[in-house]
Amino acid sequence: MDTTELKQRLIDEVESRKDELLELCSSLIKIPSENPPGDSTEISQFIADYLGKFDISVEWHESADKMYNLISTVGNSNEGKNLIFCGHTDVVPAGDRSKWDFDPFSGEIKDGWMLGRGASDMKAGLSGLIFATTILKRLNIELPGSLSLVIVPDEETGGEFGVPWLLEKGLVKGDGCLIAEPSSPRNPTIGQKGSYWFELEVFGEPGHGSLSPLAGQNAISDMVKALLEVQKLWDLTIEIPESVKPLIEVTHRYMREVETERLKYIDVFEKITVNIGTIEGGTKSNVIPESCKVQVDCRLPFGITQEEVTAILTDKLDQLGIRYELRRFGFRSQANYTDANDPVCKAIVDNITFVTDEEAYGVMQWASSDAKHFREYDIPVLQYGPAYLPTIHGYNERVKTEQIITCAKVYIAAVIDFLYSK
The missing domain is CATH 3.30.70.360 (Alpha-Beta Plaits)
Structure with a gap:
């Protein structure tokens, strides 16, 4: 199997259908799914109906009142590895509407930007995961393993009824996981404080x-x-373990060279x-x-x-x-991370470069996320998703449409590399 040729075919397919991807993202933003209160009924039904159009079945798991976890699997689940695509449907409240320059639930595309609450955190990334999964199904791609799409309703208030609930009940298992949380365009987060x-x-x-x-x-x-x-x-003064010093050092490099406006925060990792x-x-x-x-x-x-x-x-x-x-x-x-050489990290990082022809590498995040739960169950995980970081959880949240498309291409190419790697 020429995986490079297959990846390029899938990337081209995403490019040819990019308007459909952006429409999906816009539709997700138009559905208010603020948490609190945490009612995911409407958005969960929309996603299940969308997946159903492509004969992708959906398992529903209600973890709390009106909080629905959705699980779908494509590929061969009887052999090979399993990759998890994970995203959350809930968003933080929009707050004072008068402080927005646009309707936070418009899902409008303007001047190359996708606008609205959840655009960056994380409906743009979620739409990419969903879209990539449907492309694999639509093209009947035979995978030497399986891809599980796991969509949770509860991350923004601590995530008690999302990822940890599923893992504790044994409903989700895998050899690697990608969470489409917002990140830098070339720098996935492979560790959290x-x-x-x-x-x-x-x-x-x-x-x-x-x-x-x-x-x-x-x-x-x-x-x-x-x-x-x-x-x-x-x-x-905290004594940083030798094993994680390379990760801290590469993150310092990232702040000096990429996120220069936040260089003043460089001490935060120690x-x-x-x-x-x-x-x-x-x-x-x-x-x-x-x-x-x-x-x-x-x-x-x-x-x-x-x-x-x-x-x-x-x-x-x-x-x-x-x-x-x-x-x-x-x-x-506790602070936690996934080794940069783990197959799931390499699959994403290598394909960022494959898609963009630019250097990519994993870095640390100064906050926390659902990633820690997967690591507690020995599932290697990283985060990579489209975002305009200054607007996350704030007013006028938005993301560049170009990033949404790029991330979806990386997602679908990473599936091939991960499942075909030994």
Whole structure:
């Protein structure tokens, strides 16, 4: 089998049908699938109907009320390897519509841009995965293995009812996975920092405000002391393991040469980031507050565990002599990555170069994603998808239509390389 010739044939097919691909993407954006509330009924039915036009069957798995996971498989599932294409249908809320320059659910194409909520995160990538899968089916391509299209409804709020739910129930298995999350055009993300979210509540003793600080115990004042210690997590020097230093170094190169406008963030990969996201406390200005609560988002580099961060925090807070409770919630993971030489990474990176004739290489991401769940189940994974990164989760979200088409070409070519590789 001449795989290069087959890949080129499939790439040409995507090019000839690119208007259909963009129409699919536009249709997905037009369906509001904000999470919260997380109702994926309409968009899931649309996708299932679309796949059904090409005789691709769909398994429905409802993980929570109106949250539907869809699984479709093409190729030979009885032998060979299985590649997973994974994408999520949910998007973050559009927010204040008056701050958008266009209808966030228009799915309009203007001046070479696809417009709307989810254009970058991640309906453009999702449409590419779906479209590539249908092309393989439409052309009756005989694959020496199988491709599983896994579409989940819950990623933007932590993903409890999406990827981890499917993996835990054994509904998804594979030898490699591509998630079409937004990325740089030539630089897929092959590693992510860890996540450490916690709620800190400090307790005081109420009293009349006119007697403070002589009376009572002011929980807000004690919280100020506590937050000074929390923020010092950034100052810790973390010993990065030798095994991941090459990944950190190539990511530094990426920031110096590609994402130069974000060069000021280059230290983020070796530090614990600290974001105090919410704070509440007290009842009235003339009442000494008996409680103050904050929620904090920390991202952890390689070289430190969640348990070690907990130990550091509790040691520092105990020394303050305050009464407090530390509660974990939300995203939880250690820093994680897939080796750049793994077949699934090579399949994507090599085909970015094959399609674009430009150098490509994998880098680290300073945030977290569903990728960690696949790695927990020993499924190598990376992320690559069309995006205009400055607009993700913001107003006027958009992506270049050219990127949508390029990514779809990479996806379909990568299937061939991955399934035919030993």
